[in-house]
Amino acid sequence: MAQTTFEEISAADFFYRNRDIAGFTNPSRAIFAAVRELVENSLDAAESLKTPPDVYVRLSYEGEASAETQIYRLRVEDNGIGIPPRHIPSAFGQVLFGSKYKLKQQRGTFGLGGKMAILYGQITTHQPAYITSSTEMSKIYMYKLMIDIQRNRPLILDRKVLINKEQWRGTIVEFSLEGDYFRAMPKLLDYFKQTAMVNPYANLTFVDPKGRLYRFTRVTKEMPVPPKETKPHPYGVDVELLQRLIQITPSKNMLEFLKNHFHRVGEITAHKFLEFSNLSLSKNPKKLTHEEIVRLMHMLKKYKDFLPPDASCLSPLGEDLLKAGILKELKPEFVVVHQRKPATYAGHPFIVEFGLAYGGEIPKRGNFIVYRFANRIPLLYDEASDVSVRVITAMNWRRYRVNPDMPIAILVHICSTKVPYKTVGKEFIAGRPEVRREIANGLREVARQIQHFMSKREHVDRERKRLGVFSKYLPKIAQFSTRLAGKQKPPDIEKLLTSVKKYGAEETEK
Amino acid sequence: MAQKKQRSSILERKKEVLESLSGLGGKIYDQLDNGTFPSITMPSRSTENIYYDPQVRQFILGDRKVKRSARNIRHVKPFAQLTWAALFSNELTSQCKTSTLRDVYYSAQAYEMTFKDQQESNNIVTDLETILGFSREDFSIFPEERSAIFGDLTIEYTVPGYEGRTMNLTSHPDGVMIGPALTSSEFVKTTADKVIAVEKGGLFTRFIEESVHKKFNSLLVLTAGQAPRATRHFIRRLNAELNLPVYIFTDGDPWGMHIAMVIISGSANAAHLRELNTPDAKWSGVWATDIVNYKLPTDPLDEVDMKRLYELQKDPRYKEDPLWQREIKTFMKIRKKAEQEAFSRYGLTYIVDEYLPAKLEETK
Ligand SMILES: Nc1ncnc2c1ncn2[C@@H]1O[C@H](COP(=O)(O)OP(=O)(O)OP(=O)(O)O)[C@@H](O)[C@H]1O
Ligand SMILES: [Mg+2]
Numbered sequence: 047m048a049q050t051t052f053e054e055i056s057a058a059d060f061f062y063r064n065r066d067i068a069g070f071t072n073p074s075r076a077i078f079a080a081v082r083e084l085v086e087n088s089l090d091a092a093e094s095l096k097t098p099p100d101v102y103v104r105l106s107y108e109g110e111a112s113a114e115t116q117i118y119r120l121r122v123e124d125n126g127i128g129i130p131p132r133h134i135p136s137a138f139g140q141v142l143f144g145s146k147y148k149l150k151q152q153r154g155t156f157g158l159g160g161k162m163a164i165l166y167g168q169i170t171t172h173q174p175a176y177i178t179s180s181t182e183m184s185k186i187y188m189y190k191l192m193i194d195i196q197r198n199r200p201l202i203l204d205r206k207v208l209i210n211k212e213q214w215r216g217t218i219v220e221f222s223l224e225g226d227y228f229r230a231m232p233k234l235l236d237y238f239k240q241t242a243m244v245n246p247y248a249n250l251t252f253v254d255p256k257g258r259l260y261r262f263t264r265v266t267k268e269m270p271v272p273p274k275e276t277k278p279h280p281y282g283v284d285v286e287l288l289q290r291l292i293q294i295t296p297s298k299n300m301l302e303f304l305k306n307h308f309h310r311v312g313e314i315t316a317h318k319f320l321e322f323s324n325l326s327l328s329k330n331p332k333k334l335t336h337e338e339i340v341r342l343m344h345m346l347k348k349y350k351d352f353l354p355p356d357a358s359c360l361s362p363l364g365e366d367l368l369k370a371g372i373l374k375e376l377k378p379e380f381v382v383v384h385q386r387k388p389a390t391y392a393g394h395p396f397i398v399e400f401g402l403a404y405g406g407e408i409p410k411r412g413n414f415i416v417y418r419f420a421n422r423i424p425l426l427y428d429e430a431s432d433v434s435v436r437v438i439t440a441m442n443w444r445r446y447r448v449n450p451d452m453p454i455a456i457l458v459h460i461c462s463t464k465v466p467y468k469t470v471g472k473e474f475i476a477g478r479p480e481v482r483r484e485i486a487n488g489l490r491e492v493a494r495q496i497q498h499f500m501s502k503r504e505h506v507d508r509e510r511k512r513l514g515v516f517s518k519y520l521p522k523i524a525q526f527s528t529r530l531a532g533k534q535k536p537p538d539i540e541k542l543l544t545s546v547k548k549y550g551a552e553e554t555e556k
Numbered sequence: 557m558a559q560k561k562q563r564s565s566i567l568e569r570k571k572e573v574l575e576s577l578s579g580l581g582g583k584i585y586d587q588l589d590n591g592t593f594p595s596i597t598m599p600s601r602s603t604e605n606i607y608y609d610p611q612v613r614q615f616i617l618g619d620r621k622v623k624r625s626a627r628n629i630r631h632v633k634p635f636a637q638l639t640w641a642a643l644f645s646n647e648l649t650s651q652c653k654t655s656t657l658r659d660v661y662y663s664a665q666a667y668e669m670t671f672k673d674q675q676e677s678n679n680i681v682t683d684l685e686t687i688l689g690f691s692r693e694d695f696s697i698f699p700e701e702r703s704a705i706f707g708d709l710t711i712e713y714t715v716p717g718y719e720g721r722t723m724n725l726t727s728h729p730d731g732v733m734i735g736p737a738l739t740s741s742e743f744v745k746t747t748a749d750k751v752i753a754v755e756k757g758g759l760f761t762r763f764i765e766e767s768v769h770k771k772f773n774s775l776l777v778l779t780a781g782q783a784p785r786a787t788r789h790f791i792r793r794l795n796a797e798l799n800l801p802v803y804i805f806t807d808g809d810p811w812g813m814h815i816a817m818v819i820i821s822g823s824a825n826a827a828h829l830r831e832l833n834t835p836d837a838k839w840s841g842v843w844a845t846d847i848v849n850y851k852l853p854t855d856p857l858d859e860v861d862m863k864r865l866y867e868l869q870k871d872p873r874y875k876e877d878p879l880w881q882r883e884i885k886t887f888m889k890i891r892k893k894a895e896q897e898a899f900s901r902y903g904l905t906y907i908v909d910e911y912l913p914a915k916l917e918e919t920k
Contacts, residue, residue: 512629519636522669523626524588526639530581530646537588 056198058141061162062169068162069473073115076166077225078233078426081105083159084122084219086423089245090153091126091217098267099248100125107255111224117171118227118255120163121220128181128215138164138177138219139193139200149463150273150359153423160219165193170224174203182215227255233426238262239375240417240424244363244459246371265374270367276359276463277309280319280346282393288339292331303331310353319349355395357388362397362461363422372401376455379405380503382495386488391480396462398484401455402492404499408453414438418475419459425473432474434458437485446493447500456492458485516546565797566714566740570649573695576688577646584639593627594635598687599828606827608872613835614822615873617686624683637680638687640669645684645695652716654696654736657681686828693739693786703787704731706764707748707775709798711741729764731778739786743797746775750916751794753777753837755806755815759896759907766908772916775800782815785832791819792834802834803916808842808852809893810864813883821873838919839879841911844886847894850911853901854892861893 061068069079085101092099101124108117129137136143142157164175180186190204227234231254238252242262247269250262278287297303304316311319320327323345334342363371365383372381381403388397401417408415418425418434429435438456443449466476475481520539528536580596587594599605599617609616626635644663648655655663661677664670671677681692692698709725715737722744725732732738752774754760760778763769769776775794779787794800804819806812822833847854857865865884874880887893899907 515629515632519632520626522636522667523584523594523632523639526636526643526667527581527584527588527594530578530639530643531585532578532581533585537585538591539588541591542588542593 056141056196058161058165058193058195058198061141061158062165062195065162065166068158070162070166073224073226074229074233076170076223077105077118077227077230078237080120080163080166080223080225081122081234082237082423083163084120085241085250086153087160087219088122088124088126088217089241089248089422091124091128092248093269093272095127096269096272097125098264098269099245100251101248102251104253105227105255106253107227108222111170115224115226116255117222117224119220119222120167121218123216123218125216128217129177129179130181131179131185131187134177134179134187134189135191135200135202138175138189139191139202141165141193141198149276149278151361151421151461151463152273153421155464161193163223164219164221165195167221167223168192171222173222175219175221178218178220180210180214180216182210182213184210186210186214235260236426237424240419240426241422243371243375243417243457244368244419244422244424246367246374262375265370266367268367270361270363273361274358276355277307279309279355279390279393279395280311280349280352281390282355282464283308283343283346285339285343288343292334292339295331298330299328300325300331301327309355315352318351319345322349354390355388355393357395357397359463360388360395360397360461362399363459365399368399368401368457368459372403372455372457376403377407378403378455380496380499382492382499384488384491384495386484389480389484391466391478394462394464394466396460396465396481396484398481398488399457399459399461400488400492401457401459402496403455403457404496405453408455410451410453413450415455417455417457419457420465420467420475421461422459425475427473429474431468433477433482434460434475434485436477437482437489441486441489441493443493446497448493448496454496456489458488513547517543566742569694570740573688573690574646574649576690577642577649577695580642580687581639581646593625595623595625595627596635596638596687597621597623598683601682601686601828603824606824608821610872610876612830613820613876614830614833615824615827617827634680634683637664637669637671637677638683640664640667641677641680641684643667645692645697648696649694652696654698656698656700657692658700660697682825682828689829691785691789691826691829691832693736693789696736698736698786699784702733702735703780703784704733704760704778705738705775705790706731706760706778707746707769709746709748709775709794710744711738712744713737714740714742725775726769731760731764731776734777734784734787734790736786739790743793746798746800748773748775748798748800750774751777751791751800751802752912752916753779753783753791753802753804753819754896755779755781755812756896759805762904763908766905768908768912771908772912779804779815779819783819785826785829788819788822788832788834791837792831795834795836801920802837803840803919804837805841805896805912805915806839807893807895808844808847808898809857809895810861810868810884810887812842813839813880814864814868817868817873817880821876840915840919842894842896842898844883844890844892846911846915847892848886848890850899852894852898854890854894854898857887857891857893862888862891 070076081103088101089099104121106119108119111117138160141161174190174192177189186208188206192201194201238250238260242250246265247267249264252260291307295303297306300320301316304311362385365385368383369381381401383401385399386397388395416435416438418432460475466478468474468476520542524536524539584594600620600622605618605620606615607618624631624635626632657678660681661671661674681697685691705725707725710722712722757778763776791802795802804816806815816839819834820837826832865887868874869884899911
């Protein structure tokens, strides 16, 4: 009889075995995912300092790996906050280690992305990764490391300390990985373009394996208001989170516990809630049994009178920046933007922003071109499953005299402390009813605006044509009638021509 | 022998035409010169404004007017086209040149004027007719279709290079084309005492061969289907200036009947014009009752023919004379039609020897 063996695997091992769920599905997706994860870390790092990001990405060819795949060296450099030396190894060598578990809007959330890229490189090339970083102190730290997959620990192979003469600040990550750049290229370029679209204050540079340079230059140094950290909202908690909070809380009774750890819970609300849920004020939270914790979670969700979460933990782009980004990357004839008021789903605040661009360099595809973003990250895969795309498809555009044959691009940006992704690969957004409703309302608003624009433009066009007709034919009437009447001097028609113009101008202003 | 009319009738008319064209130009010029948008008012040619006038025995336009104003965005281009058409007509007429509707359409391009299509330029010419009350032939625009005449009539040309020259219309055995030179001629003399108009070229030639012009002392006119307006005006002149009665022979079907009717009572399309019709002309055959009486070989009337009959039955022009209603009813009853050639069943000359004299007598 075969013997069943039991073993524990580490987090690194788990993600190594299940790299699909993090987006490292195949050699072309892997290249894309690696670049994306590192670029996002860099953008986060610069933004957390309120510095307009400068991100430099270079992908260079190192050699054949197999018939279809090659080895590339990836280098991503930023002007971000840098990493304190003692955290560098774990930040890049230990899965589920990160600084972004707090409740505020950031690109990174899982403590996983950068490591998955490095892990993938390590598995496919057996080469170490090089991390160089400085927090603008007097020294620059260089680490050469690998990940001990079974133990989920960084293995430091080398460490160098350099004098930071030039006051450099930022991080450079460099490692080798296997992949298929030429299949990944279109998506990768899309990714840069779209990233530039929602980060119009960033400079992005990409040098591809052929040595081609792609530059996306910032058009503004304005940056969105950075998000504030927030506590979890009572509607959004689960048992896991409650247990974690109980473990770390210094509070000795329920009243303090609620007040200290939950968003929108003050003295009065805490009192009312405890009364509502028949809990004693003075109970020590650490004494709650498992059943009581489960019940507390249910009661928190049931209580109707918590104020909805405020949105200061969110950092949407804002209408002006959104517009700037769209104009810069899409060069449309016209763009309308709209930001919804904050809303919530299951205790998580979110804001949706919209842009609708028309004409100019936007191609006619027989279908709307849809750009989807979540927390300023472009979502490029699984478009058909995405909630925005579904709402766009279901909407009655004809009501707004808009149709898919027009050169139109629609941009939807969802910001949330917890974007309702369907997968860890962060590719598409699930169809929560609250989210769907916000998207539908926002789309209607931009549709109304574009309708307004179109009818205004039609009007101006008509006006221009009208004036054209007069200025073409009135002189002819003058010329012909002069000859017909046998006169010498043609009549002066300037006054008539100006009068149609004036009349036209009035009409346009209405 | 009929006396020729006032020698100067043609030249006088030409003078009037030129005056009214430059008058139109002056009116437009003055309005512009006064700093106002020029406008022109003319009778409406919409169907609601077309009436049959039993007095003058033709369609006329009612009191409804339309105003074309260069102030109106939709009118300014047609207005320019109209002014151009007037200028063009003026140049043609004063230089004694002629052209066709097709020419008008193309000539516009030399003046940087464009017409969307032939229809558009035709419409503008019709506007000009309506405004001035002259037909386009008067301002030297002639149709493509050409009909012909044969018989003892001497005319005198007024066209440049031929002024004063005379010609007898028997000089060519194929007949003489009724073109601009002929329609602008004066009538000098004739021995004929009637006009016989026929629809088809074949019969026209047969009549000449059989010397119908001599045997019946007549001028022969080939309408070549629906008679062009120049020909209708010419027939009217033959009738009015030379006092010749006019007899019309067509196929025995609703279409032939209507060819005769348009010569007699004019068409709705020309309701804005006068002097194109010959109210006293007679339709002499082939009638539906002739088909029965002469036992002619026939074809059945098809659906389109029947539909046409129902239309004609309601047409005010057909209510003038009980003959028309009788023939329409007979067509409907026998549901048959016959061509003029059908008489050949009795021999090639039967139509000339028997039918023609009988019908001329009957419709006198
Ligand atoms: N370029 C960088 N500059 C500064 N800090 C960085 C940089 N890259 C990574 N870090 C730090 O390393 C941590 C781990 O990064 P990693 O990408 O693995 O996870 P994450 O960004 O927190 O979450 P996610 O899995 O969603 O990407 C980050 O939380 C951040 O603190
Ligand atoms: Mg990350």
